[in-house]
Amino acid sequence: MLGRSASSLFWMARYMERAENIARLIQVGHRISLTPDSTGGYREDWKSTLASAGCLAAFEAGGGKLAAAEVQHFMLFDRDNPSSIRASLETARNNGRAVRTALTREMWEAMNSTWNEFSAIDPAGVGPGAMAELLDWVRQRSAQFRGAMLGSLLRDEGFHFCQLGTFAERADNTARILDVKYNVLLPANAALGGERNQHQWDTILRSVSAVGAYRYFYRDQLRPRQVAEFLMLRPEMPRSLRFCSDFMAPALASLAAMTGGGASSFALGEALAADMRAADLDTIMRGGLHEFLGDFLARNAAIALAAASDYHFD
Template structure:
């Protein structure tokens, strides 16, 4: 496989995952804005959404003030925002087009149809009432793409690089969501309290589609350290750091076997896996949740760069 093909497949999966994640964050943000509250609380919510998607600075430069309509447009449709759903789907489709030979016809058609439909939407037609339907549709298209991939792709390097993209991106997203909101999870925090807290905790779980499954796993009300444990360490949870890294490490192992060549990045990933497997949530809180997450995000970025280097992503 060409190094460029590996690069494009890896990023294609990242973009699809990112678009889905963005849709989920928008959904949560929108729910919170609808919540009857005093004052300018929704500003905070949108600010943390912008921060967890890494778009806060570019939004600030373009709009200055936080305004629900501007935020929604910026995150959904703005081609100037490289993380907008528009930009993600456009880039995913561009990569897919460049690598049509590496993907199945079903995968290509799924992505191409998604892009053709999405790019035909006029932003002004997306009213408040239409927004939830659109966000559902985006999540559905992402799910359809993943399902199509899993059901049709050859289990070779095309599959492994796609998996790596998906789960590195997912780990990054979950870590960022937690990091932006880490203060609401801190037991000692004084800014939080009562019903709003509960609502914030629920929002974190919702943003990774985990508010129902949490109950099945923990059989109790939301507890901030449980939520952190669930999203960081619990390997049952498919968007947790623990599960994402299980998939990352598996894909790297498979790739090493497939190429008959063990690479150093396998050890790098295994290192993070054991950090998460041996991790204890109390210890993480003691040494600092924010610090832990920052360290994780940096490790994740380093692994991405190491993979790109090892497998000649840029020749």
């Protein structure tokens, strides 16, 4: 397999995952903007939505107004925002096109038809009423693509590069969401009887579609300690940092075994997974939650760089 093909598979999977994550963030932002706050106005939290999506700086550079319509357009349709859903679907599809032969027909058709249909949408024609439906559709299509991949792709190198891309992106997304609101998860909040932060915890969970899962798993009300544990350390939670590192490590191990190379990315992946397995919440909180998340984001990025270098797609 060409180094460039590995790169294309990695980024294709990343961007399909990103499209879904961005859709979820927009939905949550939208929901917040409809919720009255205690002062009788509406909560507007678009700044943290943009920060969670990793595109606050780009938005501010564009000089847009921090309001629902502008932010939603920026995150959905903006051609110059590399993390917009439009750009994500297009980049995913172009990467897929470059390795068309390494994909199954199901994967290609899922991705290609998503792009064809999305690119035909006139942004001006998508009113507030149609927004929810469109975002649901994006998430369904991403799920369809992932399903096609899991159900039809040969378990050779290509599959593992896809897995690596998917979980690197997902880990990045979850870590960012936590980092933007890490302050509301600090133990000090619980001690202060932080029911006032209830909606913030709810937002965090919604951003990774985990409200229902949380209640099912803990059988309890929202508590910041459990929210943090759930999204960072629980191996049962499919968008937790632990879960992601648990999937990246074997993908890297398989690649190393299949190619006889990949030593440095393999070592980094193993180390991160081992540390996440051993981590406990108290230690993390003592060392600083923000610092822990920053370190995780850096290590996650380093794994991707090491893989690119190991497999000749840097």
